[in-house]
Amino acid sequence: MWYVYILRSARDGNIYVGSTNNLERRLKQHSNGECISTSKRLPMALESYVAVKTEEHARSLELYFKSGSGAAILKKRVLQSG
Numbered sequence: 001m002w003y004v005y006i007l008r009s010a011r012d013g014n015i016y017v018g019s020t021n022n023l024e025r026r027l028k029q030h031s032n033g034e035c036i037s038t039s040k041r042l043p044m045a046l047e048s049y050v051a052v053k054t055e056e057h058a059r060s061l062e063l064y065f066k067s068g069s070g071a072a073i074l075k076k077r078v079l080q081s082g
Helices: 023-031 055-066 068-078
Strands: 002-009 015-020 045-054
Touching: 002 023, 002 055, 015 023, 015 055, 023 045, 045 055, 055 068
Parallel strands: none
Antiparallel strands: 002 015, 002 045
């Protein structure tokens, strides 16, 4: 399985979207400051993830969530509170 994951920075409240085939390992890398894109925004918390069968699907979904309309869907439908 491949995962598209959404993290939220406790420091600034911004979200980060990524993809991986090993979610546990990748989350540890983020937590340990090993990822340049999130190391200055620690701590990061897992907000949500989506599991898909292929890397191609995961990468395209990641790119969509990083687009304007995809980010809007994330905020409105996936990350809404309560």
